[in-house]
Amino acid sequence: MSLITTENMSLRYDGAPVLEHVDFAIEPAEIVTVVGPNGSGKSTLIRALLGVLTPTKGSISRKPGLRIGYVPQKLTVDATLPISVARFLSLPDRQSAAVTARVLERVGAPGLERQQLATLSGGQFQRVLLARALLAVPDILILDEPTQGLDQPGIADFYRLIETLRQEIGCAVLLVSHDLHVVMSASDRVICLNGHVCCEGTPHVVRAAPEYRALFGHGTGGALALYQHEHDHDHAH
Numbered sequence: 289m290s291l292i293t294t295e296n297m298s299l300r301y302d303g304a305p306v307l308e309h310v311d312f313a314i315e316p317a318e319i320v321t322v323v324g325p326n327g328s329g330k331s332t333l334i335r336a337l338l339g340v341l342t343p344t345k346g347s348i349s350r351k352p353g354l355r356i357g358y359v360p361q362k363l364t365v366d367a368t369l370p371i372s373v374a375r376f377l378s379l380p381d382r383q384s385a386a387v388t389a390r391v392l393e394r395v396g397a398p399g400l401e402r403q404q405l406a407t408l409s410g411g412q413f414q415r416v417l418l419a420r421a422l423l424a425v426p427d428i429l430i431l432d433e434p435t436q437g438l439d440q441p442g443i444a445d446f447y448r449l450i451e452t453l454r455q456e457i458g459c460a461v462l463l464v465s466h467d468l469h470v471v472m473s474a475s476d477r478v479i480c481l482n483g484h485v486c487c488e489g490t491p492h493v494v495r496a497a498p499e500y501r502a503l504f505g506h507g508t509g510g511a512l513a514l515y516q517h518e519h520d521h522d523h524a525h
Contacts, residue, residue: 289351290315291428291460292337297346299332306332308484310346314428319454319461319474321491324481325503330464331361333481334432337462357426357459359417361433367406373416374401383423391419394456396449410437414446422453428460429453435465 290313299307307329314320324330335341336348338358365371374388383391385401392398397415400408408416414434421429431450435443451474454461463475478494480486486499494500 291351291354292348294336294343294348295346297336297343297348299329299336299341300344301332305483307336310485312337312479312485314460314462316427317454317458317460318476319451319463320477320479321463321465321475322479322481323465324486328482330481331432334430334462334464338430351427355424355427357421357424357429359414359421359429359431359434361436361464363413363417365405369406371405372401373403373405373408376405376416377420377423381423387423391422392416394422394453395419396445411442411446414438415449418449418453422457426457426459428462430462432464434463 293313294310297307297310297312298305310333312333322330322333332341336343338356339348339350373392374383374385377383377388377391388401389398392400392415395415395418397412397419400412400416403412405413405416418429418431418434429450435446438446450461450463453459454474473491475491477488478491479488480494480497480500480503482503486503487494487497489497
């Protein structure tokens with residue numbers, strides 16, 4: 289059974305269409321990346337899938353008992369607010385020191401428990417947000433532009449971490465990328481959104497699609513950069 293499905297979903301803000309006739313489904317353990325220009329409705333789609341927004345038309349169905357781990361696009365923390373990483377991970381449900389240590393280790397951020405949230409680097413903060421999402425033991429991880437503000441090596445590291453976690457936990461991953469040209473090589477499907485689904489398929493199929501090129505340009509500027517594990521090059525086609 290699909291984890292989340294939308295059928296002919298449309299969504300309007302103040303009468304203006306944001307998404308039109310979106311058919312979408314994500315299967316267990318699948319990695320799906322959504323790309324699209326600013327204003328294309330990517331965050332609106334995520335909020336609808338999370339149940340925060342109600343479609344104007346069409347339907348959304350979720351597998352009964354679906355557990356979602358969500359990493360938001362950004363979370364602003366008041367620099368004057370004294371809150372440690374361990375305390376943050378215990379909101380709203382208290383976590384034991386052992387669980388906190390284990391989940392931080394898992395996301396490659398060991399030993400940050402006592403550090404103040406406001407003092408974390410961008411990359412550390414994203415890993416802490418990811419750790420918090422994993423506490424839900426999710427069937428699906430939904431990440432809304434999780435690499436914003438990270439440099440290229442930081443983005444590559446984060447994507448590799450997501451791929452490793454997917455293999456370890458077996459959860460599905462829905463990733464919204466603000467960088468049109470960066471898609472995980474592990475993506476099973478890429479969905480190109482611009483108010484509606486322009487095209488979808490494997491990264492290689494979407495890269496060649498005229499709809500994608502029309503939106504994002506030709507040549508190297510329009511190519512999808514695929515982050516690959518070193519061993520992937522052996523299997524590159």
